[in-house]
Amino acid sequence: MKILIIEDEQALMESMLAYFTGEGNICEHASNFAAASEKIELYNYDCILLDLGLPDGEGLQLLSRLKKLHKRDGVLIISARHSLDDRLAGLDLGADDYLVKPFHLSELKARVSAIVRRKNFDGDHVITFNEIKVDVSAMKVSVADNPVILTKKEYELLIYLLSNKNKVVSKNAIAEHLWGDEMDLSNDFDFIYTHIKNLKKKLSEAGAKDYLRSIYGIGYKFGEL
Amino acid sequence: MKLSARYNRVNILTSIFVLVITGVLYYLFIHLILTNKLDRDLAVEENEIRQYTSTYQKLPLPASYLDQQVSYKKLLANAPVVRDFSYTTYVDPKEKETEPGRSLVTSVRLNGKLIEVTITKSRVESEDLVRIILLITLGVTIIVLISLFLINRFVLNRLWKPFYVTLDGMRNFEVAKTDTIIAEPTRIDEFNELNTSANAMAEKVRQDYKELKSFTDNASHEMMTPLAVINSKLDSLLQTESFTEYQGALLEDIYHATGRLSRLHQSLLLLAKIENNLISDAQEIDLKDMISGKIRQFKELFERDNLQINADLSEKKIQMSRYLADILLNNLFSNAVRHNIPGGQIWISLSAETLTISNTGKETRFQNRLFDRFSKSNESEGMGLGLAISKQICNLYGFEISYDQKQHNHTFTIRLAPAY
Incomplete structure (x- = not known):
């Protein structure tokens, strides 16, 4: 994946860069409007992470510029503004998704992966991890060609973990992803455990290795043993 | 109660009061003046009788003239001399009708004898005059009241229309929209002023609303950014993966607190937005x-x-x-x-x-x-x-x-x- 991060907050940008770099991803960054529009014009990206509040320009204008250039880059808006108008304006201008600060890096990664998958729909609609295959278009999971029947939540959890493979994903992030932050179930993660347990069981019964590990009770990691 | 109704009530009550007082005063004065005139006529007649008696040494004939009768009566020599005006009745000999009258009872001395003279005049004409005056006053009162009512009914309603148009505009005012409060064209300064002030106020409210909205946005942005940094650094820290159990527990607590803080902040912003009616879909x-x-x-x-x-x-x-x-x-x-x-x-x-x-x-x-x-x-x-x-x-x-x-x-x- 080739990703452009447009973010003026240095610390936040560094975290994102670090999280996305590796595993064949190429990450570039721009911290102001001028640099960002130059990069957008010169190169093509699989996904652009766009912070709306830039010091020298309105992020939404970059969206219209992209449209004018007839580029097919995926765009994920990152904004501190929780206002509905901005969300709608962004999506109207051709953004693919909208994420409100603060967010979990794992959530960001999952959404970027989803955008990139959608953009490259012609070929790559199967996520493969060793013997595990997920057909995203048909929502089917198989382990070494044995079909695995998952519930909707288990399926979403698996996609989320696969998007963040080899990363530690916190329980908070999983809870917010599966149930949304509005449900306000703060500090109550028992039910995540149930889903993790069921997912592990179903995958190993179908013959997959145990890729899912709990990390110090804070979170989970799905990846190479 | 509407201003016009209240104004009407005061206006009509005052009018009735003033007109009634005027009527009563009018009646009393005219009555007094007419009675005075009658009394003067009676005195003139009395004078004539006295002069006639002293010139001819006999009483004039007790003839009745138009609306005037004179009668004589012998009195005892030592009877007291009287001179007295009074309201009496007057019997019209031709029409055989009893009419209100005014009499002067006086006495003359003729050849050493005392004779009581009663002169009576009909009051019909003056009473008629008073009645006509009363009727005219009453008529004027009624006409004034009716015209007041009509003015209130038609003119006032039209006069107040710009006020109600402005009021309606204020009632339908919405901060999120930009239309002004429409004014009904009027030459009345007060209403024009009212409309100008209402629009100025609306403009100020809109300005405040805009400022509040941008403040909410900015506050959210400024506070969310450091929170986002903390969150992302926590996620990054988690990837280093070399913690003891104790450090893990500490991290989890920080996670919870951060999550709580961002939810709290979002809730407060949401509350502010709802209170200021910033959500309008x-x-x-x-x-x-x-x-x-x-x-x-x-x-x-x-x-x-x-x-x-x-x-x-x-x-x-x-x-x-x-x-x-x-x-x-x-x-x-x-x-x-x-x-x-x-x-x-x-x-x-x-x-x-x-x-x-x-x-x-x-x-x-x-x-x-x-x-x-x-x-x-x-x-x-x-x-x-x-x-x-x-x-x-x-x-x-x-x-x-x-x-x-x-x-x-x-x-x-x-x-x-x-x-x-």
Whole structure:
């Protein structure tokens, strides 16, 4: 994946860069409007992470510029503004998704992966991890060609973990992803455990290795043993 | 009471009072003047009789002239001399009618004898005059009252029209829209001033609203960015993966606190937005559909705590923001789950007028502060903002939310405004 991060907050940008770099991803960054529009014009990206509040320009204008250039880059808006108008304006201008600060890096990664998958729909609609295959278009999971029947939540959890493979994903992030932050179930993660347990069981019964590990009770990691 | 009605009342009462007083004074004066004139005529007649008597040494004939009669009566020599005016009756000899009259009783001395002379004049003419004057006064009073009424009815209503147009404009004023308060063209300075002031005020309100909106946005941005940094650094720290159990526990606590802080901040911003009516995407919502969806969404939580759901939903459509409706239902549902007991029950009923959500739970004792900000029971894991937000949402749409507790059953009732 080739990703452009447009973010003026240095610390936040560094975290994102670090999280996305590796595993064949190429990450570039721009911290102001001028640099960002130059990069957008010169190169093509699989996904652009766009912070709306830039010091020298309105992020939404970059969206219209992209449209004018007839580029097919995926765009994920990152904004501190929780206002509905901005969300709608962004999506109207051709953004693919909208994420409100603060967010979990794992959530960001999952959404970027989803955008990139959608953009490259012609070929790559199967996520493969060793013997595990997920057909995203048909929502089917198989382990070494044995079909695995998952519930909707288990399926979403698996996609989320696969998007963040080899990363530690916190329980908070999983809870917010599966149930949304509005449900306000703060500090109550028992039910995540149930889903993790069921997912592990179903995958190993179908013959997959145990890729899912709990990390110090804070979170989970799905990846190479 | 309308200003014009009040003004009318004062005006009419004063007019009636003044006209009645004028009428009475008029009547009294004219009466006095006419009586004086009659008395002078009578005195002139008396004088003539005296002169006649002293010149000819005999009484004139007691003839009756037009509207005047003279009669004589012999008195005893030592009778007191009288001279007295009085109201009497006058008998018209031709028409045989009794009319009001005025008499002068006086006495003359003729050849040493005292003779009483009574001169009577008819008062009919002066009485007629007084009556006519009274009628004219009455007529004028009635005409004045009628014209006052007509003026009020037609002219005042037209005069006040610009006022009501402006009032209507103010009533329909919405901060989110930019149209001005329309003025009915008028030459009346007060109304023009009123309209100008109303528009100036509207402009100021709009300006404040804009500033508030941008402040909310900026505050949110400025506070969310450091929070986002903390969050992302925590996620990054988690990837280094070389913690002891103790460090892991510390990290988890920081995670919880950060999550809490960002939720708290979002809730406060949301409250501010609702209070300032910054959310304006009202649309028709199928409440039954939405609640059924919520029951599905919360199914796992219900199952986890072994809660039994009893739903009795009838069709109901309301006008409100989908976003806020979602938050309202989320709050009520999580409330019913959070304060429930394992194996408890939840009842949800939706009718055309009310939405009721009740749940089994422990007995608690705080009722009046329930909807206050940051009020919560000690065991509660929430922030104490959920119900405050719910109440604000209800206020915004004119719904009425109330709480009732019967032993172990807690009930929230929302009285939905009639569909508009």
